Amino acid sequence: MPTTKLTRRNVSGLLPAAKPVTFFDTDLRGFGLRIMPSGARSWILEYRPGAGGRGVAKKRVKIGGEEMTPEAARDAAADILAGIRKGADPAAERRTERAAETIDEIAAAYMARHIETKRKASTAGYYRILLNTHISPALGSKRAVLVTRADVERWHSKLATRPDGKGGKTTANRALTLLSAMFNWAGTAGLIPDGTNPCSKIEKFAEQAKERFLTQEELARLGAALQEAETVGLPHAPSESKHAPKGKNRTIFSPHVTGAIRLLMLSGCRLREVLHLRWSEYDAQRGVLFLPDSKTGKKTVVLSAAAQEVLSALPRVGTYVIASNDPDRPRHDLKKPWAALSKHAGLEDVRLHDLRHTFASVGAAAGMSLPVIGGLLGHADAGTTLRYAHLQTDPVRAAADVIAGRISEAMNGKRTEPGGTVR
Template sequence: MAILKISAATVDGVMKSARPNKTTFYFDADLKGFGFYRTPGDVGTYFAEFRPVAGGSKKRLKLGTVGTLKATEAREAARKAIANAALGKDLAQNRTDERASGTVKQLVAAYISDKAMKESTRSFYKITLAKHIEPQIGSTKAVAVTRVDVQRAHSAMSKKAKYSANRAMALLSAAFVWGAKRGYVPEGMNPAGRIDRNKEEARERFLSADEMARLGDALREAETIGIPHRPSDSKHAPKEKNRTIYGPHVTGAIRLLMLTGCRLREILHLRWAEYDEKRGLLLLPDSKTGRKTVVLSAAAQGVLDGLPRVGKFVIAGHSAGTDHEAPRADLKKPWAAIAGRAQLSDVRLHDLRHTFASVGAGDGMSLPIIGKLLGHADAGTTQRYAHLHVDPVRAAADAIAGKIADAIGGK
């Protein structure tokens, strides 16, 4: 053991001297407990020694290696560690606890598993964790992640999917709030709480009468002679264009989306037992907003009554009628083909729901009624269609202003 004034020059001198046969310790002449040691492998490491509790055993906290950490930086770190020890704070134990704590992935996974939520939401969260959070900061200790780490992760996620990056931040923030209440992370810790998120603009795409007519033509073609395949540029491709015929459950699902304003999963997961044909209702036990009753039009009932009953689900999937029947997963491929045929490639299936609402608003139906038809839990959600609700408002304004004008002698 040697005592010297630890500085950049003295440490450099020690490291350039002959390698020791065994690990050699050097203590600072001014700050008691601060030092560094050099191993036979020629690695120098700064440390701080202290007693966390008076009379307790001495502990040594590694601060960093020589070359990575400057002597002045190591001195300041040692000063803080020794001062905290005097106040009863054991930084060495803190680091041990930190290493033993769970990762961000484990924290979010625990939140998804234990928090009460809809199964569809749980499934979405699992995908968000696997695709966006885990690749960026999943292996980082939850107690060690910083706001800077999360902001960088959000920026990286945003390069692939801007909106999904925002959803990932919302999930991460909720997981930290949940974890803090249960002691998984320090109280009040939420590095995702104030992250700058990507600006989102509500998409408003409604089908015009002409576009609805084109879609109707494409649906009839799909279920009769079929949608022609896209022509190939290959000289070996057959000259005759092959066609794909889509069964009544595919075209029926699309028609039901248009005629009810339901969400995609509400139609794909719909069971025959939930269809009250006498009263013309769909009694959904579990929608996005909870239990929901859908009032059916005569046109929607006509579609339902015309569908073959193959299994327990209205829209039969590949496993329909089997012991392990499951609802159809999606309509991505058939919708792409049918929408493309109707020259509506920019239209999403969810836009059919918007179209249902826009037709109602354009025809003067009240926003509360439209919200009831769509199953909106929050009236504010229906307000996005307010700008389409102009004619009835103008009629009311004309009626009121007309009476006032008559009273004051206006023309």
């Protein structure tokens, strides 16, 4: 093999030949410049792994392309040789990296072997949305072992500020949590080296909790809108009136629609728990619901007298309490009727889930304990109920009144005895 001192001046004079040729450096053993017949150049290093010796076959690793200067390539080669002397085998490591699974391949295995067998279908569906919309387009084709913390941080930040409105801080945090769980699972499953999670130590964005509670006046407006909707009907919007049948400018709502919304307000249940409720899960004698598969697992809901009245008034049509067009299938959602009702009641900033928040807030404001409220809502984690702690104002206000009252009396020259008597 030809040898020369690989300096800028010498390298510029080396020309391609009919076959690939490698010029090795005279100073650093194994370091060379490979020139292809096309003229393409690359810096390489040949070495014998392990203890070395002529009995060990040589290996070759590419350092970089012709954009590297001879000095930079030489320094990189020296660093690689230092690692080889400590037992590294860069060629084997790169083969492993090339053969390693991509993020998409790990995601497919994670979903099939872990999520779909151990999580609810709704959870798996949400994860697929995060994967298909946010993770796969940005990182899916990358080899998992080559993804760095910097890669994940850049992706996380871009997703939080995505201009098309499909991202946001909350979405970015949920996607990061999923990606981190995938890496942890892949390490445990042996798909990547265990403990190599580039998502670790990446700080999530602060999220603003959405807390919207209906006031007494707003509840009254919603109640009036529900009564109007199921009796005379709600008036059509101007754009809808043009297409409405002649003489019919109002839409009367099904009792199952209005009943569903009343149940959400009066029970504190989640939307899916109400829409998927079967008549067989309602014990009218004891006034409870036995939900076999809520978000937090098997759950018993104690119903108020008002909620039981709603259930008693509902026509029994098919399997589900809230009937759909198919008596054997649950209603999919309440988006359209809720949009019309909330608009008519002047509550366009209120989500259906806020009815559950309102149920809890009324209990907290009435002085009920957080464990009791958490039990009514079916919270698996007591910390989840803490969001309503600041609404427990009555006991706090009573204490404030006592303390401030005594201070005021003392300032006015009155003396309070230990038993509370003022003199």
